[in-house]
Amino acid sequence: MEDEKMMGDVYAVYLRELIRLWRQKVRLVTTIVMPLLWLGVIGNAFNNAFKMPFKGDFLSFLTPGILVMTMVFTSTISGITTVFDREFGFLKEMLVAPIKRESILIGKMLGGVTQAILQGVIIIILAIIMGVNFKGVAAIPGMLLTMFLVSIAFVSFGLAVASKMTSMEGFQMVMNFLIQPMIFLSGAFYPTKMLPSWLKIGVKLNPLTYGVDAMRYFAIGINEFNVVIDLMVMIVLSIVFILLGGYLFRKS
Amino acid sequence: MKAIEIEGLIKEFDGIRAVDGISLEIEYGEIFSLLGPNGAGKTTTISILATLLKPTKGKARVNGYDVVTQAAKVRHSIGIVFQDPSLDDRLTARENLDIHGRLYHMKKDERKKRIEEVLEMVELRERADSLVKTFSGGMRRRLEIARGLMHKPRILFLDEPTLGLDPQTRRHIWNYIEKLRDEGVTVLLTTHYMEEADKLADRVAIIDRGKIVALGSPSELKDSIGGDVIKIKCSNADKMAAILSSNGFNAMIVDNEIIIKAKKAEKEIPRIFSLAKGIEIKSIMYKEPSLEDVFIHYTGKAYREEAGDEMEAIKRRWRMRR
Ligand SMILES: Nc1ncnc2c1ncn2[C@@H]1O[C@H](COP(=O)(O)OP(=O)(O)O)[C@@H](O)[C@H]1O
Ligand SMILES: [Mg+2]
Numbered sequence: 001m002e003d004e005k006m007m008g009d010v011y012a013v014y015l016r017e018l019i020r021l022w023r024q025k026v027r028l029v030t031t032i033v034m035p036l037l038w039l040g041v042i043g044n045a046f047n048n049a050f051k052m053p054f055k056g057d058f059l060s061f062l063t064p065g066i067l068v069m070t071m072v073f074t075s076t077i078s079g080i081t082t083v084f085d086r087e088f089g090f091l092k093e094m095l096v097a098p099i100k101r102e103s104i105l106i107g108k109m110l111g112g113v114t115q116a117i118l119q120g121v122i123i124i125i126l127a128i129i130m131g132v133n134f135k136g137v138a139a140i141p142g143m144l145l146t147m148f149l150v151s152i153a154f155v156s157f158g159l160a161v162a163s164k165m166t167s168m169e170g171f172q173m174v175m176n177f178l179i180q181p182m183i184f185l186s187g188a189f190y191p192t193k194m195l196p197s198w199l200k201i202g203v204k205l206n207p208l209t210y211g212v213d214a215m216r217y218f219a220i221g222i223n224e225f226n227v228v229i230d231l232m233v234m235i236v237l238s239i240v241f242i243l244l245g246g247y248l249f250r251k252s
Numbered sequence: 253m254k255a256i257e258i259e260g261l262i263k264e265f266d267g268i269r270a271v272d273g274i275s276l277e278i279e280y281g282e283i284f285s286l287l288g289p290n291g292a293g294k295t296t297t298i299s300i301l302a303t304l305l306k307p308t309k310g311k312a313r314v315n316g317y318d319v320v321t322q323a324a325k326v327r328h329s330i331g332i333v334f335q336d337p338s339l340d341d342r343l344t345a346r347e348n349l350d351i352h353g354r355l356y357h358m359k360k361d362e363r364k365k366r367i368e369e370v371l372e373m374v375e376l377r378e379r380a381d382s383l384v385k386t387f388s389g390g391m392r393r394r395l396e397i398a399r400g401l402m403h404k405p406r407i408l409f410l411d412e413p414t415l416g417l418d419p420q421t422r423r424h425i426w427n428y429i430e431k432l433r434d435e436g437v438t439v440l441l442t443t444h445y446m447e448e449a450d451k452l453a454d455r456v457a458i459i460d461r462g463k464i465v466a467l468g469s470p471s472e473l474k475d476s477i478g479g480d481v482i483k484i485k486c487s488n489a490d491k492m493a494a495i496l497s498s499n500g501f502n503a504m505i506v507d508n509e510i511i512i513k514a515k516k517a518e519k520e521i522p523r524i525f526s527l528a529k530g531i532e533i534k535s536i537m538y539k540e541p542s543l544e545d546v547f548i549h550y551t552g553k554a555y556r557e558e559a560g561d562e563m564e565a566i567k568r569r570w571r572m573r574r
Contacts (some may be wrong), residue, residue, distance in 0.1 A: 096330075
């Protein structure tokens with residue numbers, strides 16, 4: 001009975017996110033421009049420029065990285081939209097309703113994850129059109145799982161940041177000093193083997209590296225680490241961020 | 253049991269008292285107004301009653317439930333219209349109401365029926381499926397009132413429901429609040445507009461700096477200050493006030509004007525003139541007391557319906573609309 005009620009509450013919060021997402025579907029398309037430029041321009045340009053230290057083309061190698069990058073950006077930003085809720089008062093409407101704080105949190109997280117995965121799916125379709133060789137239908141479940149894990153981790157991260165943050169400048173700081181370096185050091189854009197060894201330490205310490213590795217494994221069958229370890233790292237990261245986001249969100 | 257019982261309520265923010273020992277009882281079915289200038293502690297009081305803030309000290313019960321230990325039950329009992337806008341303007345009016353109904357565990361059929369009812373009440377049925385983004389400030393406020401009533405709460409909180417609205421829209425909203433009386437909803441209304449409290453409320457608590465300075469029905473409050481209000485402008489206010497005081501008047505100087513009260517003002521005015529030897533009386537007027545005079549009487553200071561804050565509210569609404 002209680003659980004059923006909570007499902008309904010989560011759904012109410014989630015439904016609002018879905019409606020908003022639907023209303024902003026144009027934005028869904030415009031935010032795909034960046035990853036598309038990466039694939040279309042950088043991907044194709046370097047396709048012919050280098051000989052990669054593995055079999056297969058650079059575009060196929062790059063696509064999983066771009067997918068992870070898109071997940072991270074979209075998820076973090078949508079986590080941060082709670083700031084707007086706070087500013088525009090809708091959060092109050094939810095806080096004064098007879099529902100648990102957890103329901104608000106979970107509903108919001110699912111909203112962010114849905115948006116990110118939708119974008120991911122669009123990118124996959126466009127990548128196929130550009131001639132990227134995925135591992136076939138078998139690639140889909142693993143890719144979706146990885147997208148889900150990366151996305152839930154970074155939506156929670158966004159929520160944590162949003163709970164602590166009072167201005168848009170703070171948001172820029174987080175993007176420039178945390179998210180961007182994480183993406184650049186994750187091997188999303190190049191094989192990490194090509195880096196000098198002192199930078200490799202950063203790569204190994206960066207949890208996102210393992211997300212990219214898992215995605216690449218499922219998508220095109222190339223990997224550097226054990227995929228079970230990859231997934232474990234992503235699960236731990238998700239749990240840590242969910243707890244952190246939940247804690248800070250409740251406190252604020 | 254009363255609809256709302258407040259006992260020795262105190263709320264401090266960083267050691268500063270926003271609410272300073274309020275005690276009150278509000279009956280079911282009553283329209284009760286907290287009237288006071290900006291920063292008096294009205295919103296803070298409502299936030300505590302709505303379980304959004306915890307009191308520093310004191311107790312409050314809403315619909316018989318303690319606001320701290322039985323917060324969930326309190327939330328089920330109340331509807332609220334916040335001072336600041338809280339609609340989702342990317343949703344339609346109907347969607348805002350539907351999500352609200354879901355958050356209050358209303359069944360589908362019940363939601364559908366109630367949405368029509370509350371929209372009808374605030375005359376927004378034709379705009380049910382328009383995005384809130386396209387609504388004027390007054391329409392948004394009406395929709396917020398409809399939303400507050402959506403789940404049929406026994407008690408409705410309205411925090412400055414007409415802040416920053418034009419006079420015509422304001423009267424419009426007053427009509428809806430009057431209608432609530434007939435439906436038996438208990439209303440706690442905060443406002444800094446004297447006229448609003450006077451017109452709508454069965455009882456008014458005048459609040460200043462977190463304390464209740466006077467409480468009663470509007471007419472009781474006006475009677476309590478001792479008759480008509482006479483205002484005198486003269487060349488030497490201090491001297492004149494001293495003369496009046498030594499002749500049995502209770503004279504107060506507010507904004508360089510002398511204020512006195514008298515049972516039969518028209519009989520006292522000639523006496524005032526005869527007492528004013530050597531002091532030039534520039535103007536003298538008398539009127540029946542308003543709630544403003546009540547405020548001045550109990551706080552000893554002028555009442556300003558601070559325009560600055562209203563501009564803020566209007567700006568906020570504009571920002572919302574973009
Ligand atoms: N969250 C807060 N932190 C610090 N001070 C606050 C906070 N909320 C309100 N105050 C202060 O408490 C006082 C009462 O505010 P409020 O209840 O909003 O008054 P009103 O609604 O009557 O205008 C004001 O001096 C205000 O600055
Ligand atoms: Mg207020």
